[in-house]
Amino acid sequence: MHVVGVAGVAALQVATIAVGGLVLVGLMRKVRARVEGRVGAPIVQPLRDVRKLLRKERLRPQFSTWIFPLAPVVLVATVCVAALMTPLITSRPALGAGSDLFVVVYLLLLGSAMIALAGLDTGTAFGGMGSSRALTIGALAEPALLVTILALSISAHSSNFPAIIRATLADPGVIVSPARLFALAALLIVIVAESGRLPVDNPATHLELTMIHEAMILEYSGPDLALVTLGEAMRLALLLGVFVNLMLPWGIASSTSIARVALGTLVLCAKVATVAGALSFVEVFIAKLRLFRLPELLAGAFVLALLGAVSGVVAK
Amino acid sequence: MTTGFELVCGALVGLAAAVGGAVLPSRWRVAATASLVIGACALEMAAAIGVLATGHDARWHSVALLPSTGTTLLLTPLGAIFVILVALVAVPAALYWTGYAPHGMSGRLTACGFATFVTVLLLVPAAASVATFMFLWEMMALTSLALVLTDQSGREAARSAGVWYGVITHVGAAFILAAFLLMTAHSGAQTFATLESHARTLAPGARAVIFLLALVGFGSKAGVVPFHVWLPRAHPEAPSPVSALMSGAMVALGVYGIVLFGNVLLGGGPVWWWLVVLALGGVSALYGSLHAANSTDLKKLLAYSTTDNIGLVLLAVGASGLFVATGHGRLGALSLVAAFFILVSHAMFKGALFLAAGSVQVATGTRDLDLLGGLLRRMPQTGALFLVAAASICALPPLNGFVGEWLLFQSLLHGVNLGSTSGDVAVPLAVAALALTAGLTIVAFVKAAGVGFLGRPRSPGADDAVEVATSMRLGVGLLVTMCVVAGVAPMTILPALERAVRTALPRVGAGPVTHGLQLQLVGVRGVLAPTVLTASLVVAMIVVASLRRGLSRRRDVRVTEAWGCGRELVTARMQYTATSFAEPVQRVFDDVLRPVRDLDVSHAAESRYVIESISYRSHVDDRIESALYTPVIKSVRRWGQIARRLQPGSVHRYLAYGLVALVVTLVVVAVTA
Numbered sequence: 001m002h003v004v005g006v007a008g009v010a011a012l013q014v015a016t017i018a019v020g021g022l023v024l025v026g027l028m029r030k031v032r033a034r035v036e037g038r039v040g041a042p043i044v045q046p047l048r049d050v051r052k053l054l055r056k057e058r059l060r061p062q063f064s065t066w067i068f069p070l071a072p073v074v075l076v077a078t079v080c081v082a083a084l085m086t087p088l089i090t091s092r093p094a095l096g097a098g099s100d101l102f103v104v105v106y107l108l109l110l111g112s113a114m115i116a117l118a119g120l121d122t123g124t125a126f127g128g129m130g131s132s133r134a135l136t137i138g139a140l141a142e143p144a145l146l147v148t149i150l151a152l153s154i155s156a157h158s159s160n161f162p163a164i165i166r167a168t169l170a171d172p173g174v175i176v177s178p179a180r181l182f183a184l185a186a187l188l189i190v191i192v193a194e195s196g197r198l199p200v201d202n203p204a205t206h207l208e209l210t211m212i213h214e215a216m217i218l219e220y221s222g223p224d225l226a227l228v229t230l231g232e233a234m235r236l237a238l239l240l241g242v243f244v245n246l247m248l249p250w251g252i253a254s255s256t257s258i259a260r261v262a263l264g265t266l267v268l269c270a271k272v273a274t275v276a277g278a279l280s281f282v283e284v285f286i287a288k289l290r291l292f293r294l295p296e297l298l299a300g301a302f303v304l305a306l307l308g309a310v311s312g313v314v315a316k
Numbered sequence: 317m318t319t320g321f322e323l324v325c326g327a328l329v330g331l332a333a334a335v336g337g338a339v340l341p342s343r344w345r346v347a348a349t350a351s352l353v354i355g356a357c358a359l360e361m362a363a364a365i366g367v368l369a370t371g372h373d374a375r376w377h378s379v380a381l382l383p384s385t386g387t388t389l390l391l392t393p394l395g396a397i398f399v400i401l402v403a404l405v406a407v408p409a410a411l412y413w414t415g416y417a418p419h420g421m422s423g424r425l426t427a428c429g430f431a432t433f434v435t436v437l438l439l440v441p442a443a444a445s446v447a448t449f450m451f452l453w454e455m456m457a458l459t460s461l462a463l464v465l466t467d468q469s470g471r472e473a474a475r476s477a478g479v480w481y482g483v484i485t486h487v488g489a490a491f492i493l494a495a496f497l498l499m500t501a502h503s504g505a506q507t508f509a510t511l512e513s514h515a516r517t518l519a520p521g522a523r524a525v526i527f528l529l530a531l532v533g534f535g536s537k538a539g540v541v542p543f544h545v546w547l548p549r550a551h552p553e554a555p556s557p558v559s560a561l562m563s564g565a566m567v568a569l570g571v572y573g574i575v576l577f578g579n580v581l582l583g584g585g586p587v588w589w590w591l592v593v594l595a596l597g598g599v600s601a602l603y604g605s606l607h608a609a610n611s612t613d614l615k616k617l618l619a620y621s622t623t624d625n626i627g628l629v630l631l632a633v634g635a636s637g638l639f640v641a642t643g644h645g646r647l648g649a650l651s652l653v654a655a656f657f658i659l660v661s662h663a664m665f666k667g668a669l670f671l672a673a674g675s676v677q678v679a680t681g682t683r684d685l686d687l688l689g690g691l692l693r694r695m696p697q698t699g700a701l702f703l704v705a706a707a708s709i710c711a712l713p714p715l716n717g718f719v720g721e722w723l724l725f726q727s728l729l730h731g732v733n734l735g736s737t738s739g740d741v742a743v744p745l746a747v748a749a750l751a752l753t754a755g756l757t758i759v760a761f762v763k764a765a766g767v768g769f770l771g772r773p774r775s776p777g778a779d780d781a782v783e784v785a786t787s788m789r790l791g792v793g794l795l796v797t798m799c800v801v802a803g804v805a806p807m808t809i810l811p812a813l814e815r816a817v818r819t820a821l822p823r824v825g826a827g828p829v830t831h832g833l834q835l836q837l838v839g840v841r842g843v844l845a846p847t848v849l850t851a852s853l854v855v856a857m858i859v860v861a862s863l864r865r866g867l868s869r870r871r872d873v874r875v876t877e878a879w880g881c882g883r884e885l886v887t888a889r890m891q892y893t894a895t896s897f898a899e900p901v902q903r904v905f906d907d908v909l910r911p912v913r914d915l916d917v918s919h920a921a922e923s924r925y926v927i928e929s930i931s932y933r934s935h936v937d938d939r940i941e942s943a944l945y946t947p948v949i950k951s952v953r954r955w956g957q958i959a960r961r962l963q964p965g966s967v968h969r970y971l972a973y974g975l976v977a978l979v980v981t982l983v984v985v986a987v988t989a
Binding site for chain 1: 609689690692693703707710711712713718721722725726728729730732740741744747748749750751752754755756758759762765766767770771772834840841842843844845848849852853856857859860861864867868869870872873874875876877878879880886888890891892896897898899900901903904
């Protein structure tokens with residue numbers, strides 16, 4: 001029973017991230033449209049798009065290699081494994097023992113690196129351009145991200161993610177400690193940068209010279225594009241899920257009883273939807289930053305993270 | 317204590333290989349020498365494994381071999397892991413060499429030098445007296461210097477690399493010798509055991525001087541900033557099996573020297589020593605990775621990334637010393653395990669990358685990434701192996717680079733808030749350095765793999781490339797297999813590393829990691845399950861791939877033209893090159909790198925408003941080199957010019973010099989007596 005329960009919750013967690021991620025993207029588009037005074041597409045539109053794309057014919061650019069079809073698979077697989085490790089619905093995820101924030105970060109990095117390689121694999125100018133820009137941003141976001149993890153881990157004496165959540169639940173005071181607040185602010189900037197939202201990248205643009213992520217995946221179509229879209233949506237949902245559970249961990253299921261898990265799922269969706277809606281609302285009022293202004297933003301995130309780590313040490 | 321039977325046998329087989337390389341006819345020379353080298357590696361490895369398994373040091377002493385001092389070999393567990401590390405690179409390199417030899421590495425001198433180099437590398441970690449150590453250390457420097465120059469000595473770049481390497485390695489050796497002499501002057505004998513037992517009674521100032529001398533001496537061999545300048549010159553010019561050995565194994569012995577002095581001979585030191593090591597490591601890691609991200613020469617990129625990786629190792633060594641000095645021995649042991657793990661991993665993936673770079677050079681005739689491309693289709697196996705090794709150096713799970721960085725991160729994570737202010741400040745900065753290095757390394761190696769092996773060929777050489785000889789692929793494949801095994805099952809090598817750490821930090825006691833199916837840190841909360849991680853990744857990939865296959869209505873994949881903005885003609889020149897790929901990073905770090913940009917616009921004779929041609933060149937120079945070394949070289953040259961005036965060719969003046977010198981000596985003797 002226990003094994004079945006754990007496996008069931010694990011599957012639910014991955015499914016929630018997959019379906020919820022796509023709905024989340026639809027929701028963010030809807031919020032944006034409404035604020036701009038448009039009606040907007042239904043929030044399930046990305047789901048329909050992915051379903052449509054999955055049934056199409058697979059295309060492959062002339063000079064590409066096995067990297068090109070492999071990259072979307074790796075992207076989705078890494079997010080799935082990360083979802084199995086992360087306490088989202090339950091505070092005891094299936095791969096919880098080895099669940100480490102550091103491991104989650106590097107798993108996601110594996111997906112990004114593969115997509116960047118695939119961009120170069122197409123042999124076109126756009127692919128290389130997107131890869132180069134995406135990796136530059138990724139490299140600059142990395143210090144902020146790892147120091148954030150350090151700051152988050154200080155209070156729990158571990159970078160084991162379930163342990164951090166349990167420590168937070170046991171002592172909710174840490175949430176308003178300067179260490180946690182600075183770290184969460186830094187984390188939010190990094191999430192925006194990593195998932196290619198405004199002001200770092202505009203997910204709606206298709207103007208060649210300003211694209212970052214879209215340029216990298218320009219050659220993907222059909223089922224491969226469906227996987228890339230799915231992977232990116234899942235990654236956004238996962239990162240936001242991590243963020244909300246560090247900010248407000250309440251509602252997370254501590255057992256595998258059906259009622260608790262159902263409640264946990266609902267609470268998670270509500271929390272993530274609120275944060276995503278707020279992000280999308282703010283995005284309407286800001287423009288994309290120039291690529292070479294981004295280091296300043298990410299350096300700001302790094303300083304916040306460092307402040308978090310240092311104040312965590314001082315508070316001890 | 318066991319007799320060092322295998323130790324000596326291995327050395328003898330290595331010597332036989334060297335002699336064979338020098339005398340055998342060209343038909344068997346390479347095959348026979350390579351086999352003997354592999355045999356020597358196997359014997360030394362057996363000795364090292366014996367030491368690690370039984371816990372008894374292997375000892376051998378001969379009064380006759382070196383005049384007046386004798387030769388002392390003593391293989392401790394600490395030395396044993398370095399012997400294994402050397403053998404892990406040397407066996408694939410020797411295998412690779414059998415295929416590489418026809419491309420300019422089959423001469424007598426090269427064969428003899430290669431065998432000697434490997435033998436000496438295998439013996440350095442077993443040296444246990446000052447004379448033995450310095451003899452082997454110098455042999456290592458000289459044979460590698462000869463190998464950098466062989467077969468290419470006509471080329472200006474190789475000659476310049478030889479000069480830089482020769483000078484830096486000998487200045488480094490002088491520093492090491494000075495450190496040893498200060499210790500022997502105090503202890504009166506020259507075996508390491510005596511040095512160690514007398515080190516406690518040294519004055520703190522003397523200890524600090526000895527440590528700093530050793531740090532500079534061994535740091536120059538390890539390629540630490542600011543002594544790294546020989547790496548990006550010597551590694552590219554050396555034949556590839558030699559570059560692999562130099563970068564994977566010889567540079568690691570520099571770290572061995574620092575641990576030998578800091579932890580074993582001097583028995584640890586105050587906090588500031590280790591903060592210096594930590595800072596050196598952090599700066600090296602950042603500087604190396606930044607230059608690696610901006611290099612377009614494949615082997616130069618790998619050379620800079622060696623500085624980067626050794627920087628991370630020193631960061632871990634420094635953190636270890638810091639934790640031990642503040643009384644957190646177990647954490648210090650964890651950092652040192654991380655350092656050794658990164659070092660062993662580095663030997664595996666950097667060895668593989670250098671060998672694969674050699675294959676690329678053989679197949680295409682160039683190492684310039686801006687002229688490569690599309691090699692994965694033309695050299696499928698070498699390309700795939702390069703990609704895996706690159707993923708490994710980028711610390712991507714589930715490969716060995718990742719496990720190393722995880723161990724280092726965990727030790728740093730638990731090292732904050734230990735109560736020492738210096739540690740509390742240093743550790744978050746160390747984490748930031750580790751993270752930025754990791755990010756830049758990914759840029760560098762996605763660039764190397766993506767621009768070099770994917771896309772379309774950018775030159776006829778790359779277009780005509782064909783897969784290299786089987787033995788060359790086997791050599792690279794062996795190293796890449798090790799990367800995968802050490803990543804998926806790190807528990808296969810961790811016990812040996814922990815055994816070595818117990819030798820370096822004898823007072824710490826139990827090991828910092830327990831290892832069943834997962835790695836569990838002792839005393840602090842941290843678990844990594846690499847096998848589970850790998851298995852779940854593989855399963856997830858299979859599920860996702862079959863989902864894609866199952867849902868698509870049509871099974872076949874149609875090949876189409878890539879989007880060219882509506883243009884029909886999309887050429888290979890339109891691709892991003894290595895230079896353009898690194899341009900954003902270069903612009904972000906403009907103040908650090910100071911790239912040199914030359915823009916020449918020539919106008920037509922008729923009118924200044926008509927432009928005839930524009931030439932634009934941009935290159936990134938090593939700023940440390942121009943700021944630190946150029947003035948020194950200039951002043952040495954100036955003093956040299958002045959000194960030439962002493963030597964005008966007149967015999968009378970020379971006789972006068974002799975007379976003056978004699979008189980001055982007599983006066984000095986008279987006054988002081």
